[in-house]
Amino acid sequence: MSKFLELHNINIGLTVGVFFFLNFATVKAQGSISQTQQELLGVPAQTNIRNAKYPQILQDNRVVFKIKAPEAAKVQIDLGKRYDMTKGEDGTWTVTTDVINKGFNYYSLVIDGVAVADPASETFYGMGRMASGIEIPNKEGDFYALNNVPHGDIRIKHYFSKATNSWREMYVYTPPGYEKATEKYPVLYLLHGGGEDQRGWATQGKANLILDNLIAENKVKPMVIAMLDGNLPNAGGIAGFNENALKAFENELKMGVIPFVESNFRVATDAKNRALAGLSMGGLQTLYAGIKNSDMFSGIGVLSSGWWANNPDLSEPQYEFMKKNVGKINSNLKEFWISMGGKEDIAFENCKIMMGKFDQMGIKYRYSEYPGGHSWPVWRHDLFAFAPLLFQ
Amino acid sequence: MSKFLELHNINIGLTVGVFFFLNFATVKAQGSISQTQQELLGVPAQTNIRNAKYPQILQDNRVVFKIKAPEAAKVQIDLGKRYDMTKGEDGTWTVTTDVINKGFNYYSLVIDGVAVADPASETFYGMGRMASGIEIPNKEGDFYALNNVPHGDIRIKHYFSKATNSWREMYVYTPPGYEKATEKYPVLYLLHGGGEDQRGWATQGKANLILDNLIAENKVKPMVIAMLDGNLPNAGGIAGFNENALKAFENELKMGVIPFVESNFRVATDAKNRALAGLSMGGLQTLYAGIKNSDMFSGIGVLSSGWWANNPDLSEPQYEFMKKNVGKINSNLKEFWISMGGKEDIAFENCKIMMGKFDQMGIKYRYSEYPGGHSWPVWRHDLFAFAPLLFQ
Missing domain, CATH: 2.60.40.10 (Immunoglobulins)
Structure with missing residues (x-):
């Protein structure tokens, strides 16, 4: 010592x-x-x-x-x-x-x-x-500073998932005043990247401070943020990198996470009041589960991610599905947000190719770029820019 | 990587x-x-x-x-x-x-x-x-296992302390059902040891699981546990090791922590429903602030600690104060719990000398010993044994 x-x-x-x-x-x-x-x-x-x-x-x-x-x-x-x-x-x-x-x-x-x-x-x-x-x-980092404004909570929650048949953990942000209010809040389900877990958005990401500051300035609809563990047991590899792992995530989202959040928090339970977003690996999980279930969400956010151009076995079925459902996807998703940490982001090329396909088939989305590469400073800013667009 | x-x-x-x-x-x-x-x-x-x-x-x-x-x-x-x-x-x-x-x-x-x-x-x-x-x-560790019982939350709370004039953090356990109940809960203020912080009882200590399990078996009064950061800025050294540092802690407890908890959680606000406990360094802080303010608490717990026999400058004024207030202390504290991790606990001798002084002056306390030395397995068991004695 x-x-x-x-x-x-x-x-x-x-x-x-x-x-x-x-x-x-x-x-x-x-x-x-x-x-x-x-x-x-x-x-x-x-x-x-x-x-x-x-x-x-x-x-x-x-x-x-x-x-x-x-x-x-x-x-x-x-x-x-x-x-x-x-x-x-x-x-x-x-x-x-x-x-x-x-x-x-x-x-x-x-x-x-x-x-x-x-x-x-x-x-x-x-x-x-x-x-x-x-x-x-960071002089421009006041949006994630611990300012003298009302603060929400981060809650560490254990829940038993029927999808995985095991206890799992999530971090949940509840906005300031949640305790005393009677309104039902919308929920953003938010995913970390590969090699990270449910702690990422609360610690590296400062998601709570970003929301506290946005709420204090009346720039965002107060919301609950469920920060999920995107790592699934026995999914045949890191989630996001094969169809089984992506399906395991979708299962967990629909049978584990959403039912738990909706029965344990005072939240609205319709598609209008649900959004799903994730960075990198979490962006792939969002693309997969969010688009396949676009009737469940009004917004999705894909940060520093994109289907792999060089893995058509995985990406082609996704594009096929989207082609057949362009109208439905466009009408369900009021906000389909795609962001990139500039050209230096390692996901840049894949994302560009993916957006080209979306353009061809007429999928509507909003693209945002903020320099800084494949990194947390970019993702903090992404949340800051994306959250205000949700639940309008 | x-x-x-x-x-x-x-x-x-x-x-x-x-x-x-x-x-x-x-x-x-x-x-x-x-x-x-x-x-x-x-x-x-x-x-x-x-x-x-x-x-x-x-x-x-x-x-x-x-x-x-x-x-x-x-x-x-x-x-x-x-x-x-x-x-x-x-x-x-x-x-x-x-x-x-x-x-x-x-x-x-x-x-x-x-x-x-x-x-x-x-x-x-x-x-x-x-x-x-x-x-x-640990076969005997079922009391801190993640069992199939209702689980409370751990909440990470920022609060602005008037005592330190700075933002501080605490971890707060709320029992299962806290959200939907209308009752006002009692509060245990709980302190870590030297070189640790507000995260200690939630991670190393598994305080939440210990309480979840006790509550499920109806062995304890459901309570809120405020897990404090006992480290004070500019206190002239690690808190607990000089009078200034101990005073700084007492200040923070009375002007920072308790007002925040009592105005932000649904808790009872009388002495009957407040307890204070800590391990090692936190035990010294408890001895100092808890006994000096025995009118604020109905229970205190001193785990693996004790006034230093070889530091009379610090300990003698405490004993003097206690001698003058024996009746008051005995009548205020319904539970004064002192525990030790067996003879192998480094605090054993100091604690024994302290209890000798307590006996001489007629201070009532309950002593508990559980083998394992100066370590978290002992402190987990201490919480398990002590919590059920509170708020009766």
């Missing part, structure tokens, strides 16, 4: 091995370490654990990482790009990165080739494991 | 670097790796991330850890005791531990001297950082 604290210059004066309960006699006050000028120019990231001085964000959004690892032979920071850290005489490794994208970024600490979460940061379930995240300040 | 997946034999067939969105053409089905007999005898821990085969728990509760780290010179597992792992020819390190305590255990992976969270497990805020946890099966 004390090793860890030293590692990050945590100034809480702990020197004992057992952290929970400290013998007062062993606690020594430590002065804070004198800071170099570089350190004074930076600020600890919002995503750091309490009292950790590093990583530190410089004014131009470059980031200084620092970690004590005297016995390691090679230490790197992986932020998509890998940065080699440099070892100092005291066994402390440091690196200053390039300018990092505003908003939320996943990253890893790589110690002698093993990618792990940085003990100095909060962890987030992403990339298929608990990964580090760093929040870079 | 793919390196990470290989590392843990995760069989989801991913070979691309970007996890969110997979180009179908690059996805190859991989057969599961043939298992040795040892592997077949073990089962992946409940706390593993999805699809991670290791750590694996053997029938006798020894644990097999396995991690690929071909470039590392030394890899260890730290479970309180440090286990050196052995490197195989393929760069995979393995170790089989001794028998591990039933229930929840913190642990770290130590790569060339750096203690980090194991990427194969879920992380938990403990020991002052995001740490790994492993849940060891």
